[in-house]
Amino acid sequence: MPDGSHRYIKIFFFLLLLTAAGFFVYTIGEIVRLLIIAALLAYILDPIATGLESRGLNRLGATAIVFLGIGVALYMLASFVMPALVREIQNLQASGSMSQTSVIVSDLEKFINQKLVFLGMQEIDLAAKIEEAKRGVSEQLLGQLVTGVVPFVTQAVAIPFIIFFLLKDGRGMMKTLLSMVPNRYFEFSLNLIYKMDLHLGAYLRGQFLDALIFGILSTLAMWILNVKYFFFVGVFAGLANLIPYVGPLAGGALACVITVLTTGDLSRVLYVVLAFAGAKLVDDSIVQPLVVAKSVDMHPLVVLIVVIVGGQFFGIMGMLLSVPFAGFAKVVIEESGRMIRRYKLAL
Amino acid sequence: MDFFWGISKKEKKEGGTRELLRCIPLFEQLTDRQLAAVERILHERLYAPGEEIFREGEPGVAVYFIQSGSVLIKMGRDKKVLAELHEGEFFGELALLDDSPRSASAIAGSESKIFAFSQPDLFAMIERNPRLGIQIVLSLARIIGDRLKRINEQLLELTKERA
Numbered sequence: 404m405p406d407g408s409h410r411y412i413k414i415f416f417f418l419l420l421l422t423a424a425g426f427f428v429y430t431i432g433e434i435v436r437l438l439i440i441a442a443l444l445a446y447i448l449d450p451i452a453t454g455l456e457s458r459g460l461n462r463l464g465a466t467a468i469v470f471l472g473i474g475v476a477l478y479m480l481a482s483f484v485m486p487a488l489v490r491e492i493q494n495l496q497a498s499g500s501m502s503q504t505s506v507i508v509s510d511l512e513k514f515i516n517q518k519l520v521f522l523g524m525q526e527i528d529l530a531a532k533i534e535e536a537k538r539g540v541s542e543q544l545l546g547q548l549v550t551g552v553v554p555f556v557t558q559a560v561a562i563p564f565i566i567f568f569l570l571k572d573g574r575g576m577m578k579t580l581l582s583m584v585p586n587r588y589f590e591f592s593l594n595l596i597y598k599m600d601l602h603l604g605a606y607l608r609g610q611f612l613d614a615l616i617f618g619i620l621s622t623l624a625m626w627i628l629n630v631k632y633f634f635f636v637g638v639f640a641g642l643a644n645l646i647p648y649v650g651p652l653a654g655g656a657l658a659c660v661i662t663v664l665t666t667g668d669l670s671r672v673l674y675v676v677l678a679f680a681g682a683k684l685v686d687d688s689i690v691q692p693l694v695v696a697k698s699v700d701m702h703p704l705v706v707l708i709v710v711i712v713g714g715q716f717f718g719i720m721g722m723l724l725s726v727p728f729a730g731f732a733k734v735v736i737e738e739s740g741r742m743i744r745r746y747k748l749a750l
Numbered sequence: 751m752d753f754f755w756g757i758s759k760k761e762k763k764e765g766g767t768r769e770l771l772r773c774i775p776l777f778e779q780l781t782d783r784q785l786a787a788v789e790r791i792l793h794e795r796l797y798a799p800g801e802e803i804f805r806e807g808e809p810g811v812a813v814y815f816i817q818s819g820s821v822l823i824k825m826g827r828d829k830k831v832l833a834e835l836h837e838g839e840f841f842g843e844l845a846l847l848d849d850s851p852r853s854a855s856a857i858a859g860s861e862s863k864i865f866a867f868s869q870p871d872l873f874a875m876i877e878r879n880p881r882l883g884i885q886i887v888l889s890l891a892r893i894i895g896d897r898l899k900r901i902n903e904q905l906l907e908l909t910k911e912r913a
Binding site: 456578581582589590593594596597745 | 794797808809811866
């Protein structure tokens with residue numbers, strides 16, 4: 404058989420295997436989701452455990468201390484933050500009669516009916532629609548908090564369990580995997596894993612730290628501006644910041660909507676927008692250059708597609724994890740390509 | 751779970767690896783406890799006669815210690831044999847410093863059991879256990895320094911002979 408067709412058959416089988424693997428991953432989506440979350444968190448926590456090891460602790464002790472720290476943080480989150488968050492969402496649901504907001508909304512309706520007749524929106528009932536949307540959002544959020552208790556408990560047990568073993572035995576697991584690699588590819592695999600670890604670790608830790616700092620900045624800015632539910636807005640903005648381009652806009656938009664709905668004062672929106680722009684400026688010019696690895700830059704269009712696909716298959720969590728996961732895939736593909744060229748390996 | 755735990759148990763049972771490490775100049779100054787830490791991160795590889803361990807021109811990433819068998823170091827297109835190494839000897843140590851291309855190929859001369867100690871593992875060790883990491887790096891510097899001295903002496907002799 405000629406060499407060319409032999410190669411095509413290999414590529415065909417490789418693609419077939421990839422599709423089968425993709426289908427398998429999709430069908431066991433929940434487990435994969437848990438594993439991805441746990442692996443990402445283990446990656447972020449690994450330098451802390453390594454730092455403790457360098458102070459003389461063994462790996463088990465270092466992992467145990469990291470977990471103790473997480474336990475304290477979770478306890479504080481459960482005792483102080485969660486009740487505040489639930490209270491804020493309940494308030495959002497309860498805040499029904501806002502005269503100023505009603506005036507703004509009815510003015511807007513009048514304007515649409517008189518000046519924008521060509522849009523064909525005469526029958527629009529903005530006030531009812533806003534009320535409906537607001538109730539929908541808050542009920543959904545509370546519903547998630549209440550009905551999501553069982554899966555939450557499952558995750559709360561499974562994720563730390565996986566993280567613990569990945570942190571404690573990750574190196575041993577990697578060594579076992581490497582022992583299965585054929586001799587010809589041993590040095591190649593060692594080098595590839597090392598380079599991937601280098602880029603990936605910097606990227607994931609950078610993303611996490613950036614989201615955390617942006618969340619804190621947004622919370623502070625909203626608190627200073629006396630925006631109601633400032634904590635909820637800050638947490639949302641921090642998490643949304645994991646999604647480049649779209650995330651910060653979503654955080655700002657939520658803050659603006661909440662400001663209008665709670666105060667009915669359109670002029671305050673300007674301050675909120677300025678505060679978010681300021682926070683983003685600080686994030687872009689100071690935080691990101693310091694903490695985010697630029698080697699995993701992705702084209703905005705790729706980010707958008709990845710976020711849509713992630714949302715389609717795994718919901719909100721999928722949207723949040725899609726960008727770090729795409730960053731991971733990009734590093735794997737790029738480094739593999741570079742290594743294959745350096746080692747002159749034939750496919 | 752034996753899949754994961756198996757390795758460490760097996761390593762503890764094997765006394766030969768520790769003895770091998772003790773003979774390697776890179777580790778001769780280490781204590782028993784430090785040797786155990788090195789032993790845990792070594793990769794055990796088995797090679798058939800004629801099998802390539804690494805190829806000339808490829809980026810290097812690990813130093814190898816021969817536990818049993820023999821290794822031929824070959825160079826150039828004609829694969830000229832530069833050296834034949836045996837049990838207790840090591841090769842490829844420059845890969846611990848950078849991933850520049852290998853200057854020669856290493857091929858198993860007979861059925862061989864070889865341990866690999868990689869640059870990423872050394873870097874990770876420096877981070878986790880700086881005292882041990884620095885001791886290994888110092889030994890490596892000493893080995894390379896000695897080799898440089900020998901080469902200088904040989905060069906001096908050659909120059910004298912020509913003069």
